[in-house]
Amino acid sequence: MKRIIIITLIFCSALNAIAQQAGRVKISFAGFKCLRETADDILHLDGKVDEVFFRFYFTIADANGNTKLKYSNQTDTYGDNYGPFGNRINAGSAVDLFGNLRGGIKGGDNYYCNNIIGEYDLGAGDVLTVVPTIWEWDPGTGYQNSFDASIDGAYSVINQKASALSNQRFGPNGVAGVGGASLLGLFLIDAGSYLSFKAFFAIAGELTPKPRPIGITTNGEYSPKAVLLNANVMQQIASSNFGYGAGVIPVQYNEEALGNTRDHGNYIVLLKVEFTPKPGAVNTPPPPPPPGNSNNTPPPPPAPASGTSGSKNMTGNMRKADKPVTAPSIAGTWAGTYGNGENNNPNYYSFRLNADGTMQVIAANGNVMANGSYTYTANQLTGTYTYTTSGSFSFSALMDTNGALNGTWGSGSNVRGGGRWVMSKK
Template sequence: MVSGNFRVTVNGFKVMAETWDDMWEGDGKRDEVQLSTSVTVASARTGDVIYRSQPTSPVLGDTNNQPGRVRAGSASNKGGLRSGDSFPTNTPWIRESLNIGRDWPPCKVWEGTLTQGEDVCLIVPTVWEYDPGQHFLEGWAGWAFDVGTKIRDRLPSLVGPGAQWQVNALSLGLDLAMTIKKVTGASGSRPIGMRPDPKNRDTHVFDPYVLVLNYDTADRIAREEPSGRGRGVLTVRYLESPDLHGDYVLYLQVDRVDNDTRPIRLQSVNYPNRFIQHRNFLAELVEPITDNDRRDNAFVPVPGLSDPAGVSFESVSFPGHYLRHQGFELKLQPRAEDALFMLDTTFREVPGLADPKASSFESVNFPSYFLRHRGFRVYLDPAIDEPLYRQDTTFHRVY
């Protein structure tokens, strides 16, 4: 059976509009929030829950001279989230690194193996307005813990490439995660994204988003650009009823993190019969004719030598030799244990500039410079907003 290893991260969030807060702002200036993500992995075949977790961030916003909080937002010199703020950077959908061992963005919420036709991973990301008082987050923990059990009978329908991957709890057959009366009349932590109950105007309900990952949906998301924000990046928007005001957008990312040692060939999108190949230790765009050509255009993609989130390319015909830019020209050189070599051999793989289903490769030490074929040689060239440039910098991975 086919399996793959995947990682899900919360990269950050943007405050489109602040949520309702009590007038005294006892928790701190403007919004203070916590992120809580429920993760359940279950077997679609047996219905058994294999794994549960619920990573929850510390309070993000105005530190308010309280220990354990993380400064976020621009409302004061101690933080506080207001409309227009983003966290942790102004481009919160871009994950530049990971907070290892920490539960605030950018952070990992799950990493594991999904087997095709077998496993389902249910991820429920939420944002909570933090206020002293009633702590509905505790009730949420109980709801989240039982997610896999509540939809046990529906699990077989959640595997396969046709399964929906972003749904609401109610549409999945789950009950409402939260029902709170008279939210604006009492102080307390509550989920952002509550809407009026159509059956009771004095009641607000919370129907969270659920990300449904099986092998096929996770692999598809990791390879494509579903939100237009980068490969594997998803957006989750929690827009509240007008009386609560809040509007927050979360950015998640799904990556495939297999240790895949299969050799690949980098095929030009505008010269599909030509591949990147080393000749006399220089990289060229060549149409393979001989067996030697087919060996010399094969490379093993490995975790980036300077950044494991990137990629480096080791030659199949010359093991221990890597593609490296030097003098803005791509060459094949033996590995050297120095920082510059590590940087020059590491690239960020991004959705293809000419075709998002293909790939382009951006230098880690020369941002906005991409591998480009020109005159059938391969160079590191600065980005230009021209169709020919986008085609020349886009390649298909061929196994």
């Protein structure tokens, strides 16, 4: 009998090991819906009706809640792109007094796209937390830096709570029989209530408009939404339809529902999730927590290194919050093309990425045109270079499954706003 019990336990452990999932997750910005525009300048000096941009924050925790990665991504600004606003992406149906110059976002407008904003490998027991935020654009210095500092300081707590909640809700077999709104309610949560993360902005009494997140209360309290993506339930999420197609997650920020009839913004951000299980591997269950104190509580993870970010003219940028790590595999010469706007061609573009984190921009004849530096972490490449004559530019890219780099470039510290580019290793 004892032998039978032991064999049964071994068999159950083996099943659990097989059930634990690992794989690669790809997150794309699929667009947005405006249900009601925000309060705007009556003269529309910042452009017709609404102009918005999006900031996405990513962090990965292991099964014990330790922070493995943190990263952020900012889009370009969407809305009226006429006149002095030519660096925006045209979106919305607003028109001028003569019925012309279509652009500017108002209630009822939708914008759809499919832009990859994050791609990561998840191990068994890992949880990826995505915090999607939408910001109203206004001239002047906004609240982005203070929000970045707030979320940077909260990542350790966010990951500990996200890991515990995710492990509680999504066992090794996922959540069988649950779909639709019920499944959405399990992984789309309020960060303030479940992850102990809120931010506060001095919105009331502001004399000068500035960029601010949509989804605040009248006193400036902001509790963003968070999406918990545990590898065990990723395939189920990616194949579920929540009203916008397979794997598309709607994240709504409704200020009127928060009692904010002063600013009254109501938007839905659309995120698309795709998941590829790790092939040909039997994943072992996550290890038990390391020894802790007398209450068996594991010691807290080391404080993550903080970073800074900035944006210029409110075009998008990507920001590394953790200490950059240069991966040897990225080193080498890359060549391809770049273009302006949404194009990634036809101009020749080549990088020489050195193993020490320095880089050069190489002309088609092999001459060095610019020097700079780069970082590469979790398939995300960012860098800045300065031409030998004059002018500095920044860039970012994701490495796709074929080993190609697909990226954007911009002036100064902006990694977006100029155009797109693509390169392959020579």
